[in-house]
Amino acid sequence: MNQPSLSYDFLTATLQDQPPVAREWPLANGVTARWRERGILELVPPQLDDHTDRVLISCGVHGNETAPIEVANGILRDIEQGRLPLAVHLLLMFGNPDAMQAGERYLDYDMNRLFNGQHAKHPATREAQRAAVLENAAAAFFEQAPNGCQRLHYDLHTAIRGSVFERFAIYPYLHERDYNREQLCWLESADITTVLLHSQPAATFTYYTSRHCQTDALTLELGKARPFGQNDLSRFEGINQALRRLLSGQRDPLPAFANERFQLFRAKYDLVKHSDQFRLYLHDQVENFTLLEDGFVIAEDQDVRYQAHGGNERILFPNPKVGNGLRAGIVIEPVAI
Ligand SMILES: O=C(O)CCC(=O)N[C@@H](CCC(=O)O)C(=O)O
Ligand SMILES: [Zn+2]
DSSP states (O other), rough: OOTOOHHHHHHHHHHTOOOSSSSSOOGGOOOOEEEEEEEEEEESSSOOOOOEEEEEEEESSSSEEEEEEEHHHOOOOOHTSSOOOOEEEEEEEEEEHHHHTTTTOOOSSSGGSSTGGGGGGOSSSSSHHHHHHHHHHHHHHHOOOTTOOOOOEEEEEEEESSSSSSSEEEEEOOOOOOHHHHHHHHHHHHOOOOEEOOOOOOOOHHHHHHHSOOOOOEEEEEEEOOTTTTGGGGGHHHHHHHHHHHTTTTOOOOOOOGGGGGGEEEEEEEOOOSTOOOOSSSOOOOTTTTTTTOOOOOEEEEEEEEOTTTTOOOSOOOOOOSSSTTTEEEEEEOOOO
């Protein structure tokens, strides 16, 4: 890749594993680009001080979730060409380039189950090595953040199934920290009002940066996963415009948080696939957030039976094809904060 043509070429260069000729080069409007690793680019704004916010945008952690990659790449192109000013310190990551190239969720192991140190348990997989690279790059980026600045991480995904609520966010488990209502209102400005609040630590990228880099981190599920070129990007305009406002320093005042404007859910428990005997009693067309009738047997695995209670529970990410020991779905219930 040569210096002057960054944006679309950065995606192409990432896919083809071609590093740029220089590690640092200037873009329009006084922005500096720094190549960190394959698929990891830091953009330094022209005005940098102790209050400049740090924003990590990651996408392609699952290689077949292409719409967020196209959105991020469009933003990158507009910063490069001077159509979008940059007012934050930005780290952009294309998560799993080899899986993106192959059009697959992952090659050896689901990378979003390998953060928070879990990569050490699967050292032979390509995703473990990449997860360690992403963790280190994120940690280095946020370690250098001055005390007074906001640390934000948005990990952009699309889901395997259709969804009762087309777009939703996932808040990683916060331990003793409280939910950031401003972040929830920012989501609303991106047309996302459905949020799952996780109830336990996880090996996801957002849990890692939230816990270890003190970020306000959210996994965003922005629609259904489709191959490159087959996305209707008009359905992603909410997040596209919200990210552009954030990056360019347009901070319009947001209305105060109120539970009534959101559909909030908490994760009650995971359906875990313990063995090859795991049977899921939901057909492939069942959408995310489908209500589960009281008493319905959701899944069975040898002597374990997962059964719905109360009629208020819903199912999220049901997937019987995951590896043994992994989450094959989440049972959730409504909550207010
Ligand atoms: O559609 C699916 O079944 C999975 C979509 C997806 O990749 N979701 C993320 C959610 C991460 C989280 O629970 O915080 C994942 O499964 O990694
Ligand atoms: Zn995903």
